[in-house]
Amino acid sequence: MSKLRMAVLLSGSGRTLENFCARIAEGTLHAEIVVVGSTREDAYGLVRARNHGIDSFCLPSKDFGKKWRAYSLQMTDRLKPYEPELIVLAGFMCFYVVPPEYSAKVMNIHPALIPSFCGRGWYGHIVHEGVLAAGVKVSGCTVHFADNAYDHGPIILQRPVPVLDDDTPDTLAERVFQEERIAYPEAVELFAERRLRIEGRRVRILPAGSSCGSR
Numbered sequence: 288m289s290k291l292r293m294a295v296l297l298s299g300s301g302r303t304l305e306n307f308c309a310r311i312a313e314g315t316l317h318a319e320i321v322v323v324g325s326t327r328e329d330a331y332g333l334v335r336a337r338n339h340g341i342d343s344f345c346l347p348s349k350d351f352g353k354k355w356r357a358y359s360l361q362m363t364d365r366l367k368p369y370e371p372e373l374i375v376l377a378g379f380m381c382f383y384v385v386p387p388e389y390s391a392k393v394m395n396i397h398p399a400l401i402p403s404f405c406g407r408g409w410y411g412h413i414v415h416e417g418v419l420a421a422g423v424k425v426s427g428c429t430v431h432f433a434d435n436a437y438d439h440g441p442i443i444l445q446r447p448v449p450v451l452d453d454d455t456p457d458t459l460a461e462r463v464f465q466e467e468r469i470a471y472p473e474a475v476e477l478f479a480e481r482r483l484r485i486e487g488r489r490v491r492i493l494p495a496g497s498s499c500g501s502r
Contacts, residue, residue, distance in 0.1 A: 291318040291479035294371035296362070296379040297325055298348075301332025302464070303377035303396070303471060308339050310472040317479050321369040324362060326381045342369070348381040359384035373478055375471070376433060380410070384435055391485055393433040394478070396471050398463045400445055401429040405438035415456040415463070426450050426459065428467045430474040432485065441490045443474045443483060 295304050304323060310316035323336035326348040336343035344365060351358040363386050366374065376383060376395040385393050397405055399414045404426075409417065418426045427447035432440040446466035450459060477483050481498040484491040493499055 288317055288480065291373060291475070292321050292369070292371050293318050293373045293375055293475065294366050294369060295320055295323045295332075295336075295375050295377050296383065297323065297330060297332040297377045298327055298380035299330055299332060299378045301330065301335040301377070303375075303467065304332050304335050306468045307375075307377075307472060307475070308335075316472045316476050318373075318475060321371060322366065324365060326379065332377070355382040356384045359386070363389070373475065375475065377471075382437070383433065385433055390434075391432055394443070394471075394474060395431055395433045395438070395440070396467055397429045397431070397438050398426075398460065398467065399429065400425070400427045400447065401431060401438055401442060405429075407437045409438070412456045412460060415459045418450060418459065419454060419456065424450055426463060428463050428470055430470050432490070441485050441488055443477070443490045443492075444470045446470045 297304060307316065307320060311318055320341050323332060323341055323343040325333050325345045328345045328347065333343050333345065346362055346365060348358055358381060372392065374389060374393045399405055399418060404414050404417050425447050427445055429442055430444045431442045434440040446469060448462045448466055477492060482493040484493060484499040
């Protein structure tokens with residue numbers, strides 16, 4: 288199987304990027320990270336990219352205000368020379384307007400079980416604070432295809448975690464992140480194996496050895 292060409296977009300520490308690199312190195316993720324893009328020049332994820340010898344760049348979102356479409360067009364132009372087959376959003380703190388040519392080729396991960404605690408304004412610790420305030424007993428993470436609405440695209444995988452009585456936003460966030468480390472590479476590997484088929488609002492995971500066609 289040929290390696291999947293993937294681009295990673297981030298805004299922060301790059302823990303998810305590091306996890307992808309580890310999975311690739313151990314041979315459980317058949318992909319090649321061809322470029323890393325960041326919204327911030329001080330994002331430590333850019334340092335991680337350089338440490339792994341991955342091309343990287345910064346396109347500061349602060350220069351665009353809330354002109355998400357203009358920002359996304361420029362970001363897409365920066366990505367195109369690398370010919371990514373999949374774009375993964377990894378703590379990308381900017382709304383990415385998915386261009387037609389990347390439809391069903393952009394993934395995101397959200398630190399809750401969509402459709403709960405998601406949408407505009409729900410990100411990072413705000414999510415975990417909301418979960419605790421609501422008193423729910425189960426949270427988790429969701430990997431989904433991104434479309435042009437916040438946390439809205441078809442769901443690929445979800446992994447639950449219990450919400451404990453003594454949880455803080457920090458302890459809950461760490462437990463959820465441990466499941467993210469499993470779910471996100473798994474979803475990308477399924478994409479690389481051509482085993483994801485979108486049927487309306489659902490994503491069907493095809494059996495191993497089958498394929499839904501070209502990536």
